Amino acid sequence: VPGHTTRPRRALGLSFAIRTDDGALTHHLDSVYGDLEETPERDVDVDLRHIDGEIAVTVEDRTYYRGTSRGVALANLAIAVNHEAVRATEHLVLVHAGGVEREGRAAIFPAAPAAGKSTLVAGLVQRGFRGLTDEVVALDPATGHVLAYPRPIALKRGSWAVLPTLRPQVEPDVEPYLTEQWLVPPSHIREGGIGRTCTPALVIVPRYDAGATTTCELLSRAEALEALASSCHNLDRWGRRGFIVLADVVRQSSCHRVTSGTLEGACDAVEALFEAGGGRS
């Protein structure tokens, strides 16, 4: 059993702690998961440990990574926590999407991997929005509200050049873990950067296209619903009730597709849509 354990925290419906055999890494993980609520106990331990010259990331009998790269191990640890959180959450409708909040209104970004969700969320938090999540939008089916899931924003190498100030400051022993991803909690981007429970106002399907000029097209509510439903982690569990929850999201939102080749252009487009009163009929 690894000797260092983070404080237990809640990620959606999961209470977890991370155990490692590296004290400096544990200190870093305590910091990057620090925006999640602390809990007195935990349901599971997520383990990162060195075994026979390799690093293993496991949760109970599930192995998320085994190999020699510390950077890939840390990236897989973040995936493990998120995957376990989605798996353990039965009371919320969960959509694979990023999200930000401002003045009690949410913009939801359903998109495929590598579409630039995390980069967009980080860029918008820098501009004064509050981060709801970079990966899983949580909807309360009883109220239709969007709940914050402030896991650390996972920034891959491709984002580093446009967000250089977000590089985590870590002890030298932790540096080798930062070769693939930076894990950046919203509160580290700016004070007050964590989103609050809010109502949906915008559904924006973002797409990063290198070299493209920024375009913003209207998306029909039907297309937006299809995008949300196809990105829903647990629609099979919720069935028609979940479908109606998603339909209510698009009914109260204005829906768009934003394609951009720059973070600045994408952030400008989202900001303009908010200022145009997205979601206010």
Next chain:
Amino acid sequence: MIRPDAIRRSFVPTRAPEVAWVELDGEVVVYHEPSAATMVLNATCSLLWQLFDGRSTLTEISRELADEFDAPVRAIQHDVMAATRELGARDLLAGVGPEREANGP
């Protein structure tokens, strides 16, 4: 259970009970619960879907649409048949099965 291509003008279309749907700005989005699939229906299917009341035949629906759009019944009927068969092939109508099931043992 009939095959989609066996649908005739006397057929009375009924939405399958395992399908949830919503209308958004004139477009219908359906959710097929057993397969957890979501589909946006095209304009013709969206319009028809909302007219399927479980009592009217396709002939009656076609006449209603012909009156509404001031168009020849024959032309409307052709589109109505094609769209209804398409909905049946997608497993969205009660009593209509996709080809693969109809061809089973």
